[in-house]
Amino acid sequence: MEKNFPNQRLDLENLIIYFDNTFICFKFDEDGRGPGISSFTLGVDNPENIYKRANDLGLVKNETIIIGGVKFNLI
Incomplete structure (x- = not known):
């Protein structure tokens, strides 16, 4: 992942991957829909x-x- 996204930062405690101008935050299933976005x-x-x-x-x-x-x- 470092090769494709050299400026990423990880926040493992909060399950967040930060990029240059955005981030991805992973959440546990709260609405019963199962895996997916x-x-x-x-x-x-x-x-x-x-x-x-x-x-x-x-x-x-x-x-x-x-x-x-x-x-x-x-x-």
Whole structure:
């Protein structure tokens, strides 16, 4: 992994891999769906506009954008 991602840092206690401008955080199964990607947290410039558009498209459930069973959290 070091060869492909030379600037990575590991936080083994919190199960996080940090890269140059992003990170991957591993979580234990909390919703009973089993293994796989359950959510993405995305930093965006205009979360209100994106949330409104997703709501107009029927992609919002319990105040969360859900596409293909994957949650998208906007920050």
